[in-house]
Amino acid sequence: MKNPHSMAGKAQGYFHRVMAKHLHKRLVSSAEQPPIVSFTFDDIHTSAAGAGASILAQCGVKGTFYVAMSCLAGEEGNKGLFEIDDVRRLIGDGHEIGCHTWGHIRACGTSVDNYLKDIAKNAERFSDVFPGYRLANFSYPFGDVTTALKVQLAPLFRSLRGIRPGINGPRADLNLLLSNNLYNSCMDMERVSQLIAEAQRLGGWLLFCTHDVMADPSRFGCTPDFLKAAVELTVESGCRVMTVDKALNELGVP
Numbered sequence: 701m702k703n704p705h706s707m708a709g710k711a712q713g714y715f716h717r718v719m720a721k722h723l724h725k726r727l728v729s730s731a732e733q734p735p736i737v738s739f740t741f742d743d744i745h746t747s748a749a750g751a752g753a754s755i756l757a758q759c760g761v762k763g764t765f766y767v768a769m770s771c772l773a774g775e776e777g778n779k780g781l782f783e784i785d786d787v788r789r790l791i792g793d794g795h796e797i798g799c800h801t802w803g804h805i806r807a808c809g810t811s812v813d814n815y816l817k818d819i820a821k822n823a824e825r826f827s828d829v830f831p832g833y834r835l836a837n838f839s840y841p842f843g844d845v846t847t848a849l850k851v852q853l854a855p856l857f858r859s860l861r862g863i864r865p866g867i868n869g870p871r872a873d874l875n876l877l878l879s880n881n882l883y884n885s886c887m888d889m890e891r892v893s894q895l896i897a898e899a900q901r902l903g904g905w906l907l908f909c910t911h912d913v914m915a916d917p918s919r920f921g922c923t924p925d926f927l928k929a930a931v932e933l934t935v936e937s938g939c940r941v942m943t944v945d946k947a948l949n950e951l952g953v954p
């Protein structure tokens with residue numbers, strides 16, 4: 701296993717992602733459907749569960765929040781990005797909680813076996829607090845994916861989301877859903893508008909992903925104003941906005 705931060709490790713990671721894009725697909729058609737848009741949030745930051753969720757509520761829509769339990773305040777490693785009450789409130793308000801890995805590890809930095817153990821640990825920690833809640837959908841930390849992981853994770857989750865941009869349609873690969881980074885650092889409203897128009901043209905499913913939602917966001921996050929503008933634009937476009945899990949129901953995924 702190469703160090704994922706070394707030149708050789710990065711090349712290996714790139715190779716795996718390119719291969720994974722083409723292999724072991726689980727295709728579903730979205731062409732028969734009016735366009736759907738899902739807003740997703742990775743890791744769960746208190747600001748996403750607070751300002752982010754409140755913007756979704758103002759617009760009358762729900763989002764999907766992929767939890768990495770090592771980011772919970774007080775958890776070993778203690779990244780302290782969120783409190784358990786943040787998640788409790790999200791669930792109570794009808795948002796979906798999805799699964800990340802526990803330690804936010806890279807696919808190319810560890811063995812498939814360790815990766816699977818880390819997911820199991822995440823699910824176990826989550827279920828200690830929220831017994832009976834099914835983390836039905838998964839997102840790959842860093843969008844880092846290998847074909848071997850697609851094979852292993854496909855039977856475990858209804859969908860697996862990456863961070864490669866684009867529209868999921870007219871056929872979507874449920875083992876590697878495309879998602880567009882809603883970061884102030886790399887996205888603007890003109891591009892959001894283009895993506896919505898593209899989803900409408902294709903009859904596709906458009907996913908957005910972000911992290912923190914703050915006045916001074918990280919380069920992986922956005923400001924509340926930016927998120928609000930994107931959600932409002934989407935709602936005004938007539939696209940249906942729903943969680944990943946609900947979107948899968950619409951697409952007839954078992």
Ligand SMILES: [Zn+2]
Pocket residue numbers: 742743768800804841842
């Ligand atoms: Zn993440």
